[in-house]
Structures are given as C-alpha cells and as structure tokens.
Amino acid sequence: MGLLDKQFAKESIVVTSLEDLLNWSRLSSLWQVGFGLACCAIEMMATSASHYDFDRFGVIPRNSPRQADIIIISGTVTLKMATRIKRIYEQMADPKYVISMGSCSNSGGPYWEHGYHVLKGVDRVIPVDVYVPGCPPRPEALLEGLLKLQEKIRNESLVKKTA
Amino acid sequence: MKNIQEIFDILKEKFGDSILELLTTLPVESFITIAPKKINEVCLFMRDNEELKFNSLMCLSGVDDANGKQVKDENGAVKIEGSTLSVYYHLESTEFRHKVTLKSSAPKENPEVESVALIWHHADWHEREAWDLVGIKFLNHPDLRRILMPYDWEAGHPLQKDYKNPEFYHGMKVPY
Numbered sequence: 001m002g003l004l005d006k007q008f009a010k011e012s013i014v015v016t017s018l019e020d021l022l023n024w025s026r027l028s029s030l031w032q033v034g035f036g037l038a039c040c041a042i043e044m045m046a047t048s049a050s051h052y053d054f055d056r057f058g059v060i061p062r063n064s065p066r067q068a069d070i071i072i073i074s075g076t077v078t079l080k081m082a083t084r085i086k087r088i089y090e091q092m093a094d095p096k097y098v099i100s101m102g103s104c105s106n107s108g109g110p111y112w113e114h115g116y117h118v119l120k121g122v123d124r125v126i127p128v129d130v131y132v133p134g135c136p137p138r139p140e141a142l143l144e145g146l147l148k149l150q151e152k153i154r155n156e157s158l159v160k161k162t163a
Numbered sequence: 164m165k166n167i168q169e170i171f172d173i174l175k176e177k178f179g180d181s182i183l184e185l186l187t188t189l190p191v192e193s194f195i196t197i198a199p200k201k202i203n204e205v206c207l208f209m210r211d212n213e214e215l216k217f218n219s220l221m222c223l224s225g226v227d228d229a230n231g232k233q234v235k236d237e238n239g240a241v242k243i244e245g246s247t248l249s250v251y252y253h254l255e256s257t258e259f260r261h262k263v264t265l266k267s268s269a270p271k272e273n274p275e276v277e278s279v280a281l282i283w284h285h286a287d288w289h290e291r292e293a294w295d296l297v298g299i300k301f302l303n304h305p306d307l308r309r310i311l312m313p314y315d316w317e318a319g320h321p322l323q324k325d326y327k328n329p330e331f332y333h334g335m336k337v338p339y
Contacts, residue, residue: 079332080313112339116321116328117312120339 019158026069026095027058027153030146033068033088034061037075040102040136044074047139057146065091070149072142073128076104076111077119089126097153099145100128103135110135164261165214167193173214178205194251194264202250202267203277203303209254209263210282217254217263220283224251225293228268229324243325248274248299269299271323278304296322
C-alpha cells in the first residue's frame with residue numbers, strides 16, 4: 001500500500017489513506033536537533049555536508065529541540081551530559097525519534113568498564129529507535145540508520161501504538 | 164640557560180628548608196621537591212627572578228602516589244592509608260630556554276597545597292582538574308570547583324587509586 005495507490009489519470013487527484021499520508025510527510029521531513037557530542041559528531045556533520053547531503057532525505061539541523069523531530073545522539077554520553085540530554089529530549093514535540101550513533105551512545109563503547117564518567121548507553125535515559133554501530137560510523141552507516149528509521153515510521157499506525 | 168643543579172642552588176640559598184631535595188638518580192626527568200605550603204612563594208620568586216624568569220607553566224598535574232599501606236575496612240573494600248598526593252609543575256623560561264620540574268607532596272588525609280593560580284593564570288583550570296580528579300586542595304585558589312565531573316558528584320575523586328564508582332547517579336545506573 002503505497003501513497004500513490006490509486007491515482008486518477010486525468011484529474012490531479014490522489015487517493016490514499018490518512019495514515020499513509022501522515023507517515024509519508026513525517027518521514028520525508030525529519031528535522032534534527034543540531035546536537036553533537038564527540039567524534040561521531042564530525043561524521044554527522046560530514047553526512048550533513050554536500051558530499052553525503054542529509055538534506056536529500058529531508059534532514060535539516062534545527063537549533064531548537066522545539067522545532068525538531070529527531071535527535072541523533074552522536075558521541076559519548078557522560079553522566080553530566082545525560083541529565084541535559086534527557087531535558088532536551090523532553091522539550092521536543094511529539095512525534096519524536098532518537099538515533100543512537102556509535103558505540104559510545106549504544107553501550108558505553110571503549111568506556112564500558114573503566115569509564116567512571118560515562119553512561120553505558122543512552123537508552124538508559126531516553127528511548128532509542130535506531131542504533132547505528134561503529135566507532136565512529138561512516139556517513140553511509142548513518143544514512144542507513146536514517147533509512148531504517150524512515151522504514152519504521154512508514155509502518156506506523158494511528159490506532160496502534162508502535163513506539 | 165641554567166641546569167637543574169644551578170637552579171636548585173639558587174632556590175636553596177633563598178628559601179633554605181622549604182626546598183627539600185633534588186632527585187637526579189631516577190630514570191625519569193630530575194626534579195626538585197618543595198614544601199607544599201611554600202610552593203607559591205618559590206614559584207613567584209622563580210617567575211620574577213632575573214636569572215630564572217620561568218614565565219611559563221607548561222603543565223601542572225596531580226598524582227596519587229599510592230605509597231601507603233593497603234587496609235581492608237569492615238565492608239571488605241580496599242583503602243590505601245598513609246599515602247601522599249603530589250603535584251608536579253613543569254616550568255619553562257621562554258627567554259632563557261631552560262626548563263625544570265618541581266614536585267610538592269601532601270598527605271592524603273589532608274592534601275593541602277598552596278595555589279599558583281595567581282602567579283600563572285593558566286594554572287587555574289589545571290588546579291581545578293587536579294582537585295576534581297585527584298582531590299588535592301589548593302589553598303587560596305580563586306574558584307576551586309570541579310571542572311570535569313558534575314558539580315554534585317559525591318563519590319569522591321575518580322583518579323585516586325582506591326576510588327570506588329557509585330552504583331547510581333541521579334537514578335541512572337553507572338556500572339555496565
């Protein structure tokens with residue numbers, strides 16, 4: 001069931017379900033919070049830049065969580081930062097999505113044992129939709145993560161809670 | 164340009180008993196040991212003296228020497244008692260091109276060392292770091308707060324050898 005399921009050839013009318021229309025519009029303009037934490041943020045910036053062009057998927061950095069749909073946790077989440085991340089996440093308007101980028105925010109990464117200051121995975125404070133592995137992940141991996149998130153949004157339902 | 168023996172002689176003549184010893188036999192860099200409560204006076208002299216002119220503090224580091232004896236408390240946790248915490252100062256004179264290392268040790272139970280933050284201003288954040296991670300108290304520091312760990316961190320100073328990380332911080336589980 002795609003968006004262009006029933007198209008009338010002559011008139012400019014497209015018939016679709018409300019669910020598909022909502023999901024399509026949501027997944028096509030995922031504005032992200034401009035938020036970088038560590039070396040993963042450099043890869044995230046590279047993904048946003050002209051070579052990999054995050055914008056072709058509708059991802060634009062916004063400088064306020066109130067105008068954003070998605071937050072990419074790109075880097076080491078320290079305990080000091082974790083409380084702030086939670087606060088930023090709570091300021092975002094629903095529907096909101098989280099991509100955890102890189103080993104550090106997935107599980108603590110290289111700091112998993114002796115990192116006295118590191119939260120061992122950002123999913124201990126906020127719910128994560130997509131985990132992107134890597135240290136740091138290449139831009140292609142982050143793009144793949146975004147496509148996975150779009151796939152997830154495409155299958156969301158208005159009546160059934162998914163996230 | 165002066166070598167460490169000449170610098171030591173100048174300091175010894177000026178400050179006497181506050182200059183404790185010169186160690187040159189170690190496999191590492193030689194250094195001069197100085198009494199912790201006099202380090203600010205010695206450093207001010209070293210900065211302003213015409214023969215020395217140590218105008219740059221290249222680095223200031225805190226160290227837990229862990230040279231005491233290990234004791235187990237009633238919970239079975241290992242504590243190190245009777246050891247010292249040290250501060251190392253790496254100084255350079257950009258004019259004379261000579262360098263020197265100073266060391267100042269204080270007992271871990273009451274690790275008080277005079278601050279040099281008003282002599283070289285970049286010592287300010289270095290001393291805050293040494294306080295935050297190793298737990299050395301710098302007397303007369305203008306603003307001795309934690310710099311890296313959260314301000315409300317109550318578990319102690321993480322780079323002390325007998326430090327134990329807490330189970331929870333603000334409801335977040337800390338161990339893996």
